[in-house]
Amino acid sequence: MSAAAQQDVASATDPQALVREDLRDFAGYRSARSESLQGRIWLNANESPWRNDADGDGTLRRYPDPQPQALRNALADLYGCAPEQLLAGRGSDEGIDLLVRAVCRPGGDAILISTPTFGMYAVSARLHGTRVVDVPLREDAQGWQCDFAAVATAVRRDGVKLVFLCSPGNPTGALMPLSAIAALARQLDGQALVVVDEAYQEYANGPSAITLLPAHRNVVVLRTLSKAHALAAARIGSVIADPELIEVLRRCQAPYPLPVACVEQALQALAPAARAATGEHIATVLGERESLRSALAAAPGVRRAYASSANFVLVRFDDAQAAFDRLLSAGVVVRDMRAAPGLGDALRISIGTPEQNRQVIALLAGGAA
Incomplete structure (x- = not known):
């Protein structure tokens, strides 16, 4: 060893x-559910013996595992x-x-x-x-x-x-x-x-x-x-x-x-099919991440767009309020990070669909989304 x-x-x-x-x-x-018991009539948890009308199969009246x-x-x-x-x-x-x-x-x-x-x-x-x-x-x-x-x-x-x-x-x-x-x-x-x-x-x-x-x-x-x-x-x-x-x-x-x-x-x-679809969505995010970061880094008024291993990009601006307002006026909501220690000029932008990312880039580059 x-x-x-x-x-x-x-x-x-x-x-x-x-x-x-x-x-x-x-x-x-x-x-009551901590005990591994089996039975036909359950009278150990003070549950209602009748189901609620909103409960189609009658399972919601029972406490969960x-x-x-x-x-x-x-x-x-x-x-x-x-x-x-x-x-x-x-x-x-x-x-x-x-x-x-x-x-x-x-x-x-x-x-x-x-x-x-x-x-x-x-x-x-x-x-x-x-x-x-x-x-x-x-x-x-x-x-x-x-x-x-x-x-x-x-x-x-x-x-x-x-x-x-x-x-x-x-x-x-x-x-x-x-x-x-x-x-x-x-x-x-x-x-x-x-x-x-x-x-x-x-x-x-x-x-x-x-x-x-x-x-x-x-x-x-x-x-x-x-x-x-x-x-x-x-x-x-x-x-x-x-x-x-x-x-x-x-x-x-x-x-x-x-x-x-x-x-x-x-x-x-x-389930396997859902996990496969999730994998495809992750691949899309990974494909969009660096292109979004690079485009943001080149946008006017951007001081720095950080490399990311997550599904967002942290961006510093000359005027973060103006960038936030510009995005919000077009219906694009991003996270204002200016209250965080050391980030008084930063916004966090989640990676969206390719079309959503293009809108963000266009807005921050000064064009129409």
Whole structure:
């Protein structure tokens, strides 16, 4: 075994050691659906014995399975992990909230973020009474870079228990090197969980951080069906991690997090034909991404259009308000990023259909859409 491989295997501290001490033996709420029982007449959950007129087949009066095995199996197959490594929930947002609640003591521990980044990490922490430590991304000629050495130093100095790395980044579009994430996980073994938010991974070129899990038990990966799989309204996200940590998070989760209708829609979206169609849509986005970025970079008044590994492009303008207004006046809504740290001149533009992208380019180039 190589020295690097031996180092990887050494990063294997039980992640339960990082869970709040008062929650390590927490049993959570055991709902009526938590028991694996079979029967013909169900009188164990105080449900109505009559169906609602809006319920065609009579199933909506029954509480849903908290973690439907068919969904866990389908998601595990999609992401290349074992079902016991995966917890399904209400989008990635619930995963973020569960991690903060399970790991960080209110008023004691801290999370670490690298701005500009997804705002929900800080929101969840502050709602939980948890400190937020910011090690900002560095901008250079290549784009946005994470200062991994500074992150490791801040974890040890500031009592950080959760490190949130958004890769590909939102709103930057930047992809973090897996080798650097693995090295950070090794350094922080037994000190912090390294949470890699891969909401946009389907648009990235390269392997997922899920591949790090066998050697790094303190790595956690967040995934979602909201972006590439076009199910934002269904709210299906996944936490993928060491099975023992997944079991802790499951005990901290609400009793019935997954509505039946959303589960059914997710299973349809994960069927082979639907996955093939999703692959075609992703290919279209990838084909449009660089051409859109290049055209935006050449548009008058654009300071910089960043390379992206996601399904959007971050753009700096001489006058971001004028660009925003010009687009909006033509019915094109983009994300104003000027309130984000370091982005006082930026807009984030999602990649649309080829025709929608042409309209954006024409509008920002000063022509008629």
